[in-house]
Amino acid sequence: xxxxxxxxxxxxxxxxxxxxxxxxxxxxxxxxxxxxxxxxxxxxxxxxxxxxxxxxxxxxxxxxxxxxxxxxxxxxxxxxxxxxxxxxxxxxxxxxxxxxxxxxxxxxxxxxxxxxxxxxxxxxxxxxxxxxxxxxxxxxxxxxxxxxxxxxxxxxxxxxxxxxxxxxxxxxxxxxxxxxxxxxxxxxxxxxxxxxxxxxxxxxxxxxxxxxxxxxxxxxxxxxxxxxxxxxxxxxxxxxxxxxxxxxxxxxxxxxxxxxxxxxxxxxxxxxxxxxxxxxxxxxxxxxxxxxxxxxxxxxxxxxxxxxxxxxxxxxxxxxxxxxxxxxxxxxxxxxxxxxxxxxxxxxxxxxxxxxxxxxxxxxxxxxxxxxxxxxxxxxxxxxxxxxxxxxxxxxxxxxxxxxxxxxxx
Numbered sequence: 335x336x337x338x339x340x341x342x343x344x345x346x347x348x349x350x351x352x353x354x355x356x357x358x359x360x361x362x363x364x365x366x367x368x369x370x371x372x373x374x375x376x377x378x379x380x381x382x383x384x385x386x387x388x389x390x391x392x393x394x395x396x397x398x399x400x401x402x403x404x405x406x407x408x409x410x411x412x413x414x415x416x417x418x419x420x421x422x423x424x425x426x427x428x429x430x431x432x433x434x435x436x437x438x439x440x441x442x443x444x445x446x447x448x449x450x451x452x453x454x455x456x457x458x459x460x461x462x463x464x465x466x467x468x469x470x471x472x473x474x475x476x477x478x479x480x481x482x483x484x485x486x487x488x489x490x491x492x493x494x495x496x497x498x499x500x501x502x503x504x505x506x507x508x509x510x511x512x513x514x515x516x517x518x519x520x521x522x523x524x525x526x527x528x529x530x531x532x533x534x535x536x537x538x539x540x541x542x543x544x545x546x547x548x549x550x551x552x553x554x555x556x557x558x559x560x561x562x563x564x565x566x567x568x569x570x571x572x573x574x575x576x577x578x579x580x581x582x583x584x585x586x587x588x589x590x591x592x593x594x595x596x597x598x599x600x601x602x603x604x605x606x607x608x609x610x611x612x613x614x615x616x617x618x619x620x621x622x623x624x625x626x627x628x629x630x631x632x633x634x635x636x637x638x639x640x641x642x643x644x645x646x647x648x649x650x651x652x653x654x655x656x657x658x659x660x661x662x663x664x665x666x667x668x669x670x671x672x673x674x675x676x677x678x679x680x681x682x683x684x685x686x687x688x689x690x691x692x693x694x695x696x697x698x699x700x701x702x703x704x705x706x707x708x709x710x711x712x713x714x715x716x717x718x719x720x721x722x723x724x725x726x727x728x729x730x731x732x733x734x735x736x737x738x739x740x741x742x743x744x
């Protein structure tokens with residue numbers, strides 16, 4: 335491992351674990367990777383990152399893989415940060431940005447976690463990996479496992495979007511459809527760990543996907559000149575992205591790399607069709623009860639029970655943020671609104687953040703001049719059924735009604 339890793343730590347009780355070994359969880363809960371921050375600060379200047387490759391591996395010293403070990407990479411990272419003036423005007427926000435993770439190798443932010451987790455799994459001697467997935471994570475793991483030469487097993491709810499299923503099969507993984515939710519798929523992975531001798535790559539059930547996700551926070555800081563935004567709205571299922579960014583921000587404070595010490599307010603966004611984190615937040619609870627009857631077209635956040643629930647809620651509380659649920663029936667409209675306003679194809683999960691931004695702006699919680707960032711965790715192209723439409727037809731021999739070709743856009 336990276337010699338700057340001081341130890342691993344149980345997130346639920348702070349129990350110290352030795353690095354360089356294969357771990358899943360501690361006491362049934364996730365594990366943090368901890369670094370010798372003083373040594374890291376003395377060894378590297380933040381400005382050196384700008385001279386390196388445009389991938390998340392530019393932050394090698396901040397990641398757990400040994401510094402001389404070759405990473406498993408497809409060139410992931412350094413996704414664009416896009417100024418969205420017109421969309422911001424529609425939401426009542428003067429300083430709105432979208433960080434577009436849909437431009438990752440397999441089309442979603444999941445590539446960050448899989449690049450680091452598969453790199454660590456290979457370095458620790460794993461030969462077979464398995465994952466339950468609600469969508470993008472399965473295709474991403476299949477791709478990175480193929481890149482690493484590992485055997486992969488992927489278990490998906492039977493209504494998982496077709497593109498995600500195709501990705502798994504195309505990458506040569508063993509894919510299976512399950513008549514249930516991601517939690518049911520997770521049970522299959524747990525039950526098979528013994529007889530199949532695979533390593534469980536589920537969200538937060540190994541320590542290293544989180545480290546890959548934290549690079550979203552490192553990139554955001556670098557792209558904004560080491561000054562963080564005021565508010566981040568993040569679609570939240572398992573929560574690794576939100577948790578990882580908050581971890582990155584806390585490490586940046588300790589490193590002294592930020593130009594200003596102010597940290598963003600973190601907003602967890604969920605659909606009303608599956609909102610266990612929102613319910614826990616509204617009830618003032620640190621742990622979220624499983625959400626019964628979870629149903630949303632935003633399959634990536636259809637997670638009725640998150641193993642890192644308390645980590646999500648802790649980050650929200652520490653940041654002065656909140657958790658918001660939005661109208662399931664409006665998700666398609668928000669997807670279209672982003673595409674028509676800015677040309678950005680938001681996936682349904684991230685489209686929920688538009689509804690949350692409007693809701694928070696109307697309530698006064700989100701100020702008009704707050705620098706606000708929405709993460710497009712995966713593009714709309716992963717969901718062709720949600721983009722389906724009937725286009726008008728033209729007869730090449732008929733006279734064209736030119737005035738009727740361009741109806742009002744809004």
